[in-house]
Amino acid sequence: MTSPAVTSAPTPALAGIYPRVQQFYAAQVRHLDGFRAEEFAATFTEDGVFDHRPGTEPLVGREAIAGAVLGYQRTRHAADPVQRRHWFNMLEVFPQDDGTLRTEYYALVLHTRPGTPEPQIGPSCFVTDILTVTDEDGEPRLLTKFRRVRQDHLV
């Protein structure tokens, strides 16, 4: 089933880090969709920047990021308790010379209301991240240092 062209090529660094990034994002959105504000914020660097909406100030630091999640939960979610699910897809990972990873991907938010099987879908977004990579007992540990979200309907 394998072919010479595939097996003779050295495994690129990308193949080692790409699935890690996918797993990292899955864990990150699980915290977000479960309103685990502290845990979500801890997936950013201490000085992490979350530029989540044009026209508003970016969130800077874990406290601000956690606060935004809690604020959403206490206002919009309290008034309209939907189950949010963040889907990321079409991921590109670009290792940088300084050891960080720049990533680009599409994102989509799904909102499910109790009793309604069809989720409300949107917005569709384009996201750019800078991730830091540190060695933790031989495992790469990823953190988001910078995130910029651009919603397709606002561009």
Added chain:
Amino acid sequence: MTSPAVTSAPTPALAGIYPRVQQFYAAQVRHLDGFRAEEFAATFTEDGVFDHRPGTEPLVGREAIAGAVLGYQRTRHAADPVQRRHWFNMLEVFPQDDGTLRTEYYALVLHTRPGTPEPQIGPSCFVTDILTVTDEDGEPRLLTKFRRVRQDHLV
């Protein structure tokens, strides 16, 4: 294009198994969406458990799982022949000490009716699996030993 931080880190076991799990799920849903009931059931272990809906008995064993697929095909699909597509995303893979893999992921079902380009979408689900991993001629072979599906609108 590669960076010291990325290339110096040893390739973790996760990077080897994560794409395998993605490929496994793609093959599994292809069988399901094509009503290949026996082939779909064969992606579960002999004693596989499919807890697909709260309030109903879990399906146990391949015969029961295949029977559920055929039952769906002969009733709901026969009455309303849609093309179903199961989408999984935001996958986390957790290797366990006993050699199995626990996974968590989001799932979404799309239904396309003949002549209608826009699919009906839903439900949105959260799924937990236990996968077994066996060596088959040097290739890891995956099977679903346990699956629990929770639909977001029923939680």
Added chain:
Amino acid sequence: MTSPAVTSAPTPALAGIYPRVQQFYAAQVRHLDGFRAEEFAATFTEDGVFDHRPGTEPLVGREAIAGAVLGYQRTRHAADPVQRRHWFNMLEVFPQDDGTLRTEYYALVLHTRPGTPEPQIGPSCFVTDILTVTDEDGEPRLLTKFRRVRQDHLV
């Protein structure tokens, strides 16, 4: 966190190429969704075939493929400027004896109109590709040699 069953299995060739295919598709759709017609066409081989719709002639070669993207942009997009996003998922990669990769995956097109957060979604498609793999300074370089798209509502 790792298990004997996982770490003792040799890393299969699939684990090295699968993330590369995902990254390749992400870059390819980014060109398509950004109307970078030449760059999109350059992700196909010189003699690449794009069988994008039953009942129409397949596009053959980069010029024809780029022309189709520009044609879409100048007519449908000019009349109705939506942001398209192509999502691929549930990818299977099958290395072939001749060194190419056959792939199968689901695809979904999302269209976002300015000011409207909810995208229009569809059609849902099933896609089969043949990708060529060449060595480029030790990195596998992928190109689409053949693509067949089947829209679920037209089958």
